[in-house]
Amino acid sequence: MQSTDAVVGKSELPEAIRSRNGQLEPFEWYAEMRRSAPVHFDEERQHWDLFRYEETNRVLTDYESFTANRAGSENATDDDGAMFQTMIMVDPPGHDRLRGFVNERFQPGTLREYQPRIEELTEEVLDQIDGENRFDFVDEFAIRLPITIIAELLGIPAERRDEFKEWSDALVARPEDGSESSIKRSQERMQWAQQQMGQYFAQLLEERQDGSGDDLITLAATTEELSRGEQVGFCMLLLVAGNITTTNLLTNALWCFEERGITDAIRTGEIDRKQAIEEVLRYRSPIQSLDRVALEDVELNGRQIREGDVVTAWLGAANRDPELFDAPEEFRPERSPNRHIAFGKGVHYCLGAPLARIEADVAFDVLLDRFETIEADLTDLQPLRSLYGLESLTCTIEE
Numbered sequence: 001m002q003s004t005d006a007v008v009g010k011s012e013l014p015e016a017i018r019s020r021n022g023q024l025e026p027f028e029w030y031a032e033m034r035r036s037a038p039v040h041f042d043e044e045r046q047h048w049d050l051f052r053y054e055e056t057n058r059v060l061t062d063y064e065s066f067t068a069n070r071a072g073s074e075n076a077t078d079d080d081g082a083m084f085q086t087m088i089m090v091d092p093p094g095h096d097r098l099r100g101f102v103n104e105r106f107q108p109g110t111l112r113e114y115q116p117r118i119e120e121l122t123e124e125v126l127d128q129i130d131g132e133n134r135f136d137f138v139d140e141f142a143i144r145l146p147i148t149i150i151a152e153l154l155g156i157p158a159e160r161r162d163e164f165k166e167w168s169d170a171l172v173a174r175p176e177d178g179s180e181s182s183i184k185r186s187q188e189r190m191q192w193a194q195q196q197m198g199q200y201f202a203q204l205l206e207e208r209q210d211g212s213g214d215d216l217i218t219l220a221a222t223t224e225e226l227s228r229g230e231q232v233g234f235c236m237l238l239l240v241a242g243n244i245t246t247t248n249l250l251t252n253a254l255w256c257f258e259e260r261g262i263t264d265a266i267r268t269g270e271i272d273r274k275q276a277i278e279e280v281l282r283y284r285s286p287i288q289s290l291d292r293v294a295l296e297d298v299e300l301n302g303r304q305i306r307e308g309d310v311v312t313a314w315l316g317a318a319n320r321d322p323e324l325f326d327a328p329e330e331f332r333p334e335r336s337p338n339r340h341i342a343f344g345k346g347v348h349y350c351l352g353a354p355l356a357r358i359e360a361d362v363a364f365d366v367l368l369d370r371f372e373t374i375e376a377d378l379t380d381l382q383p384l385r386s387l388y389g390l391e392s393l394t395c396t397i398e399e
């Protein structure tokens with residue numbers, strides 16, 4: 001099974017943005033690179049970096065020249081030792097088989113039926129917040145909500161939810177500090193959780209082969225074109241690709257709203273919530289970069305990419321390209337149209353984008369309705385190690 005890093009592409013950061021501030025605010029560097037070296041070869045990382053919308057778009061849509069099967073990403077194996085991959089690593093035509101069966105379930109229209117349930121689950125997560133009027137928004141809300149919702153969609157039985165949450169937590173667990181021993185500990189826990197979850201999914205898939213449920217595990221179990229290993233891989237992929245990304249959309253949204261002082265205007269409806277969330281996706285994209293590997297020699301903006309070269313497309317930089325956006329460095333919650341590519345582009349365009357949008361919309365609707373005031377402490381923010389977001393965000397609320 002792929003690690004989160006392999007899926008979401010946060011490989012080693014370029015030196016220019018390795019510092020705390022560089023990670024929190026890489027945008028000046030992006031702007032400088034867009035102007036001075038839009039297609040740049042980083043000798044240290046031996047990667048190409050792309051900063052403009054045009055080349056990013058090309059690399060993500062031209063799967064014949066740039067494969068999503070990132071170099072070095074391990075294949076998973078099923079119980080019989082057969083190798084398999086999930087949709088996120090496979091180019092067409094194989095990709096269609098791995099994704100086609102589930103597309104319908106993630107259409108906005110289909111998901112809208114779940115909206116009332118998503119509202120209920122959001123209320124339940126808020127009910128469980130620990131710590132009276134002051135709590136960590138990341139740990140107590142932004143991590144818990146997406147896991148709770150995906151557990152429901154997959155059809156994890158209520159009595160196994162606690163265990164499931166323990167595994168999901170371990171999958172996204174961050175090392176306590178940067179020491180080798182703590183990094184090793186968190187990797188071991190992650191492997192343990194992957195194994196436990198893999199076995200658990202295999203068992204549920206077996207039980208649901210008769211097709212009596214209408215959850216995602218039943219759907220996968222009854223899809224004959226997928227091997228059992230691929231069915232397990234699909235379930236795991238939803239967790240890896242869908243949870244921390246949405247966690248960081250929620251966190252980055254509160255960060256942006258508080259930074260601009262517009263939380264109340266969103267509460268009253270003076271600023272449109274859905275549009276403001278789109279602007280968060282553009283302005284502080286949870287996934288800042290995606291990797292591809294060149295399948296042939298290609299010229300990009302006058303530079304020669306060679307077959308086998310790794311190319312990093314900086315979504316966070318493309319999302320601030322002045323060729324596409326007016327005043328790109330300004331957070332404009334009313335921006336429309338907003339053609340950001342925070343969910344990627346081309347055949348791998350995020351399967352869960354409609355779900356993430358509904359979750360974020362419902363989350364802020366319920367949250368701002370329940371709490372009369374919510375204030376986030378924006379001092380001393382710490383960047384997340386895995387995606388683009390924050391380690392924690394302390395909030396003070398009044399009910």
Ligand code: HEM
Pocket residue numbers: 068087088089099150237238241242243245246249285286287290342343344345347348349350351352353355356
């Ligand atoms: C704000 C939240 C999210 C962001 C920013 C995000 C972003 C992305 C991006 C950029 C890609 C493209 C990867 C690539 O081209 O290599 C992607 C793919 C994917 N995402 Fe999301 N995602 C989010 C939420 C979700 C959710 C909630 C789910 C499912 C429950 C999900 C499932 C997937 C899957 C399965 C793919 C692979 C699609 C394919 O390869 O065809 N994502 N996501």
